[in-house]
Amino acid sequence: MEKSIVYAKDLRKQYGGVEALTGLDLAIQPNLVYGLLGPNGAGKSTTLRILSTLTRPSSGQAIVGGFDVAREPGEVRKVIGLAGQDATLDDKLTGRENLRIFGRLSRLGARGARSRAEELLERFSLAHAGNRLAGTYSGGMRRRLDLIASLLRAPAVLFLDEPTTGLDVRSRMEIWDTIRELVADGTTVLLTSQYLEEVDQLASAVGVIDHGHLIAEGSPAQLKSQIGSHIDVVVESSDHLPIAMTVLERLTGQRPEADGSHIVVAAVDVVPTLPQIVRELDASGAAIRDVGIRESSLDDVFLSLTGKTVDSAKPAETQEVVA
Template identity: 65%
Template sequence: MNHIVSAEGLRKRYGTTTALAGLDLAVPAHTVYGLLGPNGAGKSTAVRVLTTLTRPDAGHATVAGHDVVRRPERVRSSIGLAGQHAAVDERLTGRENLRLFGRLSRLGRRGAAARADELLARFDLADAADRLVATYSGGMRRRVDLVASLLTAPAVLFLDEPTTGLDPRSRLEIWATVRELVADGTSVLLTTQYLDEADQLASAVAVIDHGRVIAEGSPAALKSRIGSQLDVEVADASSVDSARTVLGTLAGRPPETDPGGLRLSVAFPGATPPLPEIVRMLDNAGAVVRDVGLRHPSLDDVFLSLTEKAARSEVPA
């Protein structure tokens, strides 16, 4: 597989703090690849290393085929970066901001102006282009910041928590922009603490904790590690034993019962039988069922499960 970003054994320390502890990544081209992790997990440090803003203490990484330590100038010419906070000047208009960034990117006066106009039109910012950025909403500022990172048509776009602090409508606008970029061939490495954001955008994610990857795969594959939870509420106490037997047989483990004694829950580690089949088995066993519910895991569940396991493994015996 063609990997647009790869990292092997990246390490970085700040004094006594280990930010990266042997990070390995392999990011496919033309996709959104998500980096998830709690605060202090190493996500932003990984982005800083991969974008040549920080030199690693050890390890090796390439972006768009260029070594981040040996050929940083080649890396910089191949990437765009939108950090956690919009880096636009509120005293300038949106158009002036983009032209300024274009000039700083050595597009030349005419090239910067043409590219700015092109991107403003493409991302529906033309109507507000000549207003001061100070008058923009938070979502519009983030969109201008994101557009600024696209002035040089980068092969790889790094988005470091791009929707932090945005309202739901603005988040959806950023998501739509990211999807459009990937459809046009841009590769995106996204760090986020919003699990639904990674679920919506990323075709693959890596969960980072304590500076290393603790799990990797598609959102669906990571969810399958946890499985689904089946909740059954029976009508009366006479149905509890038969329902417990059915659920225990299906899941290979005894179900849990709530304090009221009429609701039973069991987790399925793998594929869950269809609900109609479960209801039929309960009925055949003589259980009178009041309610049946199947809850599929979210990435939040995966995240909490994985990071809790990692935290327990760090505790001395």
């Protein structure tokens, strides 16, 4: 725990009869992006709400930036920023006016807040839109303004709950650039995301959460290598399935899955080469239409750990209009 900037031990949270967190442990090193992945209802938002002092844990301990969230919530609030999917902006105010209000809440003082807001508007390419009503902003601009609001006090730790959900690809990449810049400046970012690609791109450490606690942790590369590679084989007809499956099981030591004439098998410890697979299948007499080996993606990791695909776990995507 010594070097952790975010630390949690056996966090539990009950909402009535619902156990949202069931003993969550976290130890996050400073100055990186930590991605919290998990299906809907896994407890990601609850974790972020506890760590940012918005709600209290039922039991367990959490330390953020050296302060205990239950005993020193005021100190925690001074070192964190929080932004998310539900931007808390007032549509009837301009971008600058919205920031002025957040500035006052952050006790920066009127002048301090104004100059910091200008600096951030400039840096995140919103200065030109600062005098427009927030209600006229595109989804990507709103998310950026919300992010700026959370950065007024240069937080050591920034919590981002699904910062890019529902955004188009271009806005998503702008937010990614912003997050990378923050980390380059020394901020630690804890983000949740529905987009595995986002976590793969940004996070150097990933925690997979399901049913209220961590079920796996590591770098994206480590998590993928735990799942191994996938071998895909398409046989000429289902007559050839049993023999091809026997060969693949012998080569990998893993049980293949078949869907129609398509066979998939994981190769974790032993990864045969493509020529080896083709040779063995040929020798067995199985007629093959297609053979391939692919690296596992974080999607495969997610599916293998939680039994759910990300698509089935996420709500319908919202469309946004780009201004």
